[in-house]
Amino acid sequence: MTFQAPEASMRQRNRAAYAEFAESIERLCRADPGARAALRAGLRRDLDHPRARVMHRLLTPRLPQGCDDKTAQAHYTVASLIAAQPRHAFSPDQADDADTPDEHGTATEQVLQEDGAPDEEVAPTGPTPYGSSFGATLGQAVIVKGTSMRMSAAESRINLLTRQSLRGIHLHLPAAVNQVRTTGVSIDWGQLLADLIAWPYQSGRISRRWLQDFYRITAGADQD
Secondary structure, three states: OOOHHHHHHHHHHHHHHHHHHHHHHHHHHHHOHHHHHHHHOOOOOOOOOHHHHHHHHHHHHHOOOOOOHHHHHHHHHHHHHHHOOOHHHOOOOOOOOOOOOOOOHHHHHHHOOOOOOOOOOOOOOOOOOOOOOHHHHHHHHHHOOOOOOOHHHHHHHHHHHOOOOHHHHHHHHHHHHHHHHOOOOOOOHHHHHHHHHHHHHHHHHHHHHHHHHHHHHOOOOOOO
16 A cells, blocks of 8 residues: 555645745735735744744734644745845835845854754655755756856855755845845745745755756856
């Protein structure tokens, strides 16, 4: 007897739920600028940070029932990343937000440069169905016509991300996403959420897939 089919069906349902969560956050940000600002303020914040308090009202109804803190944190991080997109991503006729300094960005980069991956644990479920990984997204950002992202910068970024612990990946993603945004390449938020949820159990497998996707796409890119 094989359980592959039921497990695959469950993973597909989870993947659809992750995509729906991302779409619901995009709709919320489009309809409610105040909610968008509240979610954006949660970048790099853990669940108990004071700036996350207002996020609980917005996100709790959208979380999987009975989810643990690691799963909730993944949802909060992706919601903040979506909300931090330029304003025209939600309303094309509006100007972008003014850039605001990130008091944690530089310090975070310095502190976590060598933050290693956690010990592997037994995953409660199998690997998620694959959408477009963040490694593939970075690869597309390198090769897209007129891109401002150099191969060397993207390669440094993907190598940094794939060395991270769970805490580290949440803290480093905003800077990486900002790099991608400058190129206009879209991000598969549902797949990114799936990978963040699985990171505590499958960081090695996810990191390998990100690296393989990145190098497969950039194989013909000019090196700088």
